[in-house]
Amino acid sequence: MNDFKPKDQKNPSGPVKVQNYKVWVDRNLCIGAATCIAVAPKTFQLDKEGKAVILETADKEMIETIIEAAKACPVAAIFIEDEKGNRIFPK
C-alpha cells in the first residue's frame, strides 16, 4: 500500500501536470475517503497521513476517469484545470 511513487516528490498532492491538465488535491479538505482511488487507481493513492497523492502513473489514466474521480470525492478535494487555466472541476 505504501509502495508508490508520487509524480512530484516535493508536491505529492500536486499541483502536477497530468497530460494537458493540472491536477491537485487540497490536503486540508481530503478526509482520506479513498473514493478517488477506487475510481482512478493509476492516479491516486493515500499517503501515510491518509491524504491522497497523485501517482507518476497518472498519465496512463484517461482524463475522463480522473474527472470522474474528482466528481466522486465526497468533499470535492480534487481540482482539475485545463492548459489554459480553465477550471474543469469543481466548476
Ligand code: SF4
Ligand atoms: S476521494 Fe477525496 S477525500 Fe477521499 S481520498 Fe480522494 S481526495 Fe481525499
